[in-house]
Amino acid sequence: MCHLALSKMERAGMIQYLVMQNVDGLHQKADSHSVMDLHGNLQTVTCLSCAHQLSRQILQELLLSQNPQFIHQPAKIAADGDASLEAIELSTFCLIDCPQCGGVLKPDVVFYGESVPRKKLISPWNNCTRPKPCSYSALH
Numbered sequence: 001m002c003h004l005a006l007s008k009m010e011r012a013g014m015i016q017y018l019v020m021q022n023v024d025g026l027h028q029k030a031d032s033h034s035v036m037d038l039h040g041n042l043q044t045v046t047c048l049s050c051a052h053q054l055s056r057q058i059l060q061e062l063l064l065s066q067n068p069q070f071i072h073q074p075a076k077i078a079a080d081g082d083a084s085l086e087a088i089e090l091s092t093f094c095l096i097d098c099p100q101c102g103g104v105l106k107p108d109v110v111f112y113g114e115s116v117p118r119k120k121l122i123s124p125w126n127n128c129t130r131p132k133p134c135s136y137s138a139l140h
Contacts, residue, residue, distance in 0.1 A: 003027050040107070054099070070088070
């Protein structure tokens with residue numbers, strides 16, 4: 001509900017730019033356009049070697065095509081999107097490498113203990129050009 005309200009406020013000119021800590025993309029789904037995902041977004045993955053990005057959906061399709069034996073395995077899904085796979089043999093699971101360089105792919109989010117990239121910290125302030133301050137939402 002808050003996501004929709006903030007989107008309406010943006011369209012009405014009351015909000016210039018949202019700086020978010022959330023990684024779920026719900027503000028974009030609510031049709032907000034000027035959003036800085038400070039901690040990243042789960043909708044993309046990035047190669048740790050060459051910085052190539054691809055959508056999480058494409059990665060999911062690749063994972064499913066390379067691991068059909070896991071498609072119908074039971075998994076208890078946690079609120080944060082993790083899955084409990086305690087009774088499943090994972091030694092045959094095939095990871096997907098970066099299609100550009102063969103590097104390791106990582107969700108495009110800041111993990112606990114990592115720092116927010118400096119570029120992301122500076123960018124929101126550069127996007128605020130009106131005299132009124134940017135709105136900040138820490139809603140989860």
